[in-house]
Structures are given as structure tokens and as C-alpha cells.
Amino acid sequence: MDITGSDLNEYARDILTELGNIGAGNAATSLSVMLHSKIDMGVPEVKVCDFDGLENLVGNPEEIVASVFSIISGGFDAIIAFLLTVDDAKKFVKLAFNDDTLWNSDMGISAINEISNILIGSYAAALETLTETKIRYSLPEACIDMAGAVLSVPCIEYCQMSDKSLIISSDLMIGDYKIDGHLLLISYSNSYDVLLQKLGIGGMNE
Numbered sequence: 001m002d003i004t005g006s007d008l009n010e011y012a013r014d015i016l017t018e019l020g021n022i023g024a025g026n027a028a029t030s031l032s033v034m035l036h037s038k039i040d041m042g043v044p045e046v047k048v049c050d051f052d053g054l055e056n057l058v059g060n061p062e063e064i065v066a067s068v069f070s071i072i073s074g075g076f077d078a079i080i081a082f083l084l085t086v087d088d089a090k091k092f093v094k095l096a097f098n099d100d101t102l103w104n105s106d107m108g109i110s111a112i113n114e115i116s117n118i119l120i121g122s123y124a125a126a127l128e129t130l131t132e133t134k135i136r137y138s139l140p141e142a143c144i145d146m147a148g149a150v151l152s153v154p155c156i157e158y159c160q161m162s163d164k165s166l167i168i169s170s171d172l173m174i175g176d177y178k179i180d181g182h183l184l185l186i187s188y189s190n191s192y193d194v195l196l197q198k199l200g201i202g203g204m205n206e
Helices: 010-035 086-097 106-131 147-158 189-198
Strands: 039-041 045-050 064-073 078-085 141-146 164-174 177-187
Touching: 010 039, 010 045, 010 106, 010 164, 064 086, 064 106, 064 147, 078 086, 078 106, 078 147, 086 106, 086 177, 106 141, 106 177, 106 189, 141 147
Parallel strands: none
Antiparallel strands: 039 164, 045 164, 064 078, 064 141, 078 177, 164 177
8 A cells, every 4th residue: 555645546535534533532631621612623635745845834934833742652653743834823822821922932941842742642642542552752842933844843853764644624713713734753664564554554665
């Protein structure tokens, strides 16, 4: 099964979309408690993207983004990242503190970290459920910079062994706010093989 390109076959897409659905459902429940608001999450869009295309994920490699990275380990090793545009980061901070001017302050970054920790933990739990493998993840670290700059670190770390990233994109409706989130799973190709085999859809190059 070849899923190294941007197109996934229907079965692989269904399995990875289920991963996105479980993670989104877990996240919606936890975030609704934290933010004291009902949260609806759209059907996730799942794709495999070349590293060269990652910096254009939010439209422009020079666009400032709020990103949060965590290292996951267990049955496979990877970096998991959550990306928000500045506008969406402000919406999260507005919901948390009723003041979007705090989005790049220590308080705002702490709130983005905490929200991202919930999201990353929710998808890690979904991975555990579907792969029946214990997943560990490090405390997330936030970074505010240009998209191309923040994505260069994981790409440099992993590009010698793999040139693909799994991307799960889903929109959140929180009250009157619509927030677009992008979750990235960047890993060595052999770790992708392990992950996809545990999901029952073969390896990256099959």
C-alpha cells in the first residue's frame, strides 16, 4: 500500500479519519470543561504532506503562528505539533481570559500551552485506543514565530529518514468562534511503518 503521497486510499483514509474523530471527541469533552462552553468539532481532514509543503500549511511560510510541540514515544517515536494562526490563538485566549491582547503574553502562552496539552493528550489517547500501545508524550512547549521557522526544527530532525508528515486538520466551534487547528505527526519513516501496521493499514512504502 502506497500512502507516501498526498493521496490516501479509501481504507487508509477511513482509519486515519477515525483516529481524528476519536481525538477530536476526546478534546471537545475536555476543552468544554476547561473553557466552560459547548464545543463542536468538524469532521477531520487527514492527509500525508511532503515536508516541502508544511511551511505553506497556514498559507504563507512568513505568517506568524502559535505552535506547540511535544515528543511522543512508546511503540513509535515522533514529534506531535499543534499549529494555530495568530487570529485563532487570540480567540483561544479571548475565551480563556476575555482579553485577546494577552495572546502573546506569559499568561496567554500558558493558556495556549494548556489547551494544546489537552489536544495533544486527546490524540495520544486516540492512538493508544486504536493501536493498543502505550503512548507517552512530553509536556508541550509553545513557540510564536514564522511558520517556516517553527517547522524547520522537526523537519531538520526527521528529514534524513522521512520526508512526510501526517496532518489532521479540524475546525472547532466554541460559542460564536470558529477555530481552525492543524495537528501534525512528524516521524521517521520506520516509526510510521510501526504506527500504520498497528492501525492495520500497512507501512509507508507498502
